[in-house]
Amino acid sequence: MEKKLDFSIPGRETNKKDNRISVLILVISVLMIAVIVNILVSVYGLGNTNGNNISMFLPPEDQKKLALKLEKQGLNRSAADAWQAYVQTITPDNEESAKIWFRIGKLYQEENKYEKALESFYRSESFARPDDIAVDISRRIQESLEAMGKFAALRTELAERVDIDLQQNGSSRDEIVAEIGSQKISKAELDRRMEAQIESQISRFTTYLTDDQAKKQKESLLKQFSTTSHRRMFLEQYILEEILYRKARDMQLADEKAIHTRIKENERKILANAALEKEFSDKIKISDGDINNYYKAHKNDYMKPERAKIAYIKCSDKTEAKKIRQKLKKGKDFFKYAENIQTSEKQKQVSEWIENRKGVLIPGIGSSEDALGMIFSTKQGLVIEKDINTEEGLFIIQVIKREPEREMTFDEVQNDVFRDLRMQKEQEVQRQLFDELKTEYDVVIHNTVFEKHDKQ
Numbered sequence: 094m095e096k097k098l099d100f101s102i103p104g105r106e107t108n109k110k111d112n113r114i115s116v117l118i119l120v121i122s123v124l125m126i127a128v129i130v131n132i133l134v135s136v137y138g139l140g141n142t143n144g145n146n147i148s149m150f151l152p153p154e155d156q157k158k159l160a161l162k163l164e165k166q167g168l169n170r171s172a173a174d175a176w177q178a179y180v181q182t183i184t185p186d187n188e189e190s191a192k193i194w195f196r197i198g199k200l201y202q203e204e205n206k207y208e209k210a211l212e213s214f215y216r217s218e219s220f221a222r223p224d225d226i227a228v229d230i231s232r233r234i235q236e237s238l239e240a241m242g243k244f245a246a247l248r249t250e251l252a253e254r255v256d257i258d259l260q261q262n263g264s265s266r267d268e269i270v271a272e273i274g275s276q277k278i279s280k281a282e283l284d285r286r287m288e289a290q291i292e293s294q295i296s297r298f299t300t301y302l303t304d305d306q307a308k309k310q311k312e313s314l315l316k317q318f319s320t321t322s323h324r325r326m327f328l329e330q331y332i333l334e335e336i337l338y339r340k341a342r343d344m345q346l347a348d349e350k351a352i353h354t355r356i357k358e359n360e361r362k363i364l365a366n367a368a369l370e371k372e373f374s375d376k377i378k379i380s381d382g383d384i385n386n387y388y389k390a391h392k393n394d395y396m397k398p399e400r401a402k403i404a405y406i407k408c409s410d411k412t413e414a415k416k417i418r419q420k421l422k423k424g425k426d427f428f429k430y431a432e433n434i435q436t437s438e439k440q441k442q443v444s445e446w447i448e449n450r451k452g453v454l455i456p457g458i459g460s461s462e463d464a465l466g467m468i469f470s471t472k473q474g475l476v477i478e479k480d481i482n483t484e485e486g487l488f489i490i491q492v493i494k495r496e497p498e499r500e501m502t503f504d505e506v507q508n509d510v511f512r513d514l515r516m517q518k519e520q521e522v523q524r525q526l527f528d529e530l531k532t533e534y535d536v537v538i539h540n541t542v543f544e545k546h547d548k549q
Contacts, residue, residue, distance in 0.1 A: 153182045164200065173200040173209075191221040195230055207237040239308070243288075271328055273335060278328070287318050287327055306508065372526050377518045379511065387514045388503050394513070395506045399449040401468050402494040405458060408487045414480050417489055421476060427491045446496075458490075459483040468492055 151159060160175035176197050180190065198213030214234050217226075271278045291314045295307055318327060346352050388395065404427060408414040421427060447455055449469045454460050464481045471477050473495045481488040503510075530536070 151182075153179065156182055169200040169204045170206075173197045173213075176200070187221040188223050191217045191223055192226060193217075194220065195226050198230075198233065202233055202237060205240070207241045210237050271332060273332060278331075283324065283328060283331075286331060287324070288315065290327075291315060291318070369523065369526070372522055373519055376522050377515070379514060379518070384507065384510050384514060385503065388506065388510045391510075391513070392500060395501045395509065397499045397501050399469060399498045400446040400496050401449070401473075401492055402444075402446060403455075403468060404491045404493055405481075406489045407457075407485075408480070408489060411480065411487065414487055414489055418476075421489075427476060449498075457485065458488055459485040464488075464490070469495070 156175065156179040160172055160179050163172035163175050176193055180193050185193065194213050194217035198210045198217060201207075201210035201213055211234060214230055214237070217230060222230075268280050269277045270280055270283055291311055295311055295314070317323060341347065347356065406417060406427075408417065445456055447453060447465075447468065449465060451462070452460060453465065455464060458464060458481065461481060461483045464483065467477045467479060467481065468490065471492045473492055476489065476491045481490055
């Protein structure tokens with residue numbers, strides 16, 4: 094048979110050393126590619142999927158145009174992201190960096206993202222403090238701190254910005270005001286604790302306060318506690334609680350069954366309330382339009398009752414009352430005559446308005462349905478024909494002024510409307526949450542047990 098041609102390359106023995114070198118070169122190549130990709134991602138933002146839909150592949154000038162366009166259209170958050178992308182694609186000097194970050198801060202502030210705004214403003218100042226933005230940036234930092242309710246931080250900020258040298262005045266915020274063993278309490282820490290306690294107190298009522306009301310209330314309380322006497326009182330109260338707490342721990346009171354039970358009960362209530370408050374916060378959003386609409390739908394609930402102002406003469410007995418009435422009938426002026434009456438209590442004009450509603454307390458006279466009825470059936474300027482006898486004594490009353498029932502304006506009752514609407518929404522959310530949680534946690538209420546008990 095004819096011999097077939099063999100085109101194969103003659104084999105040779107594998108060189109293990111060469112193979113190891115080849116593998117090493119391959120690994121190094123892969124690592125270098127990975128490093129280059131990471132650099133590209135870092136510089137140009139490749140693969141950014143933060144949901145802002147901003148192209149990170151744009152050249153610097155196009156990226157700047159995009160940021161300006163987004164800003165012009167009022168898309169503040171997207172514009173802020175675009176400016177941040179822009180600043181990463183260029184190498185600006187310190188002054189330009191300061192102005193860009195100031196611009197970013199303004200955009201966040203417009204969106205009420207005050208924490209991000211402050212970060213951007215402080216970042217701006219870390220680069221430079223150009224004269225043309227220095228005043229504006231100070232004002233915006235102050236506005237952001239106020240909006241966040243950080244009044245203690247605001248005081249520090251303002252002190253620093255007007256160049257108050259606290260050290261020279263001997264009142265450094267780092268000055269130690271008290272010590273408990275090794276624990277040192279500084280002025281700054283005292284301010285933080287005071288603010289935290291005030292926030293805790295206000296949080297109990299914020300449900301029924303608008304954001305502006307809550308902020309004003311907090312500012313008022315901080316102003317009140319800023320006096321030396323109140324600060325010292327607060328410090329002493331804090332120290333007392335702290336050392337009593339430590340004493341209780343040393344005595345292992347928390348391990349006693351009754352106290353441990355109380356601690357757990359309080360923990361349960363605190364956490365339950367926190368869960369409910371979070372539900373309220375997540376689901377209740379009340380706009381100015383909501384308040385206005387609620388007012389229009391419930392105008393009858395916001396009526397100003399009929400009201401009157403009166404003056405009275407308190408008589409010692411019916412005989413004296415009869416004599417006074419005889420004088421008044423002869424044309425004696427109620428006020429001038431009353432000034433000369435030798436009674437135990439002379440005439441008095443009531444400055445407060447008296448509303449025509451059941452159970453109202455009449456200043457100086459007391460609670461009397463008969464008195465109310467006669468006051469609001471007597472014309473303005475006249476003396477009530479009958480004497481008014483209450484637990485406070487015997488009275489002759491003149492009706493000085495009367496006003497009819499009227500519908501209150503929105504501005505008059507806006508805060509009340511907000512409170513009522515908030516309460517309504519809270520009840521709705523609480524009922525819904527209760528139904529959901531009963532299902533989630535397999536709650537069964539055996540009403541038949543109560544029905545049997547009622548029949549017994």
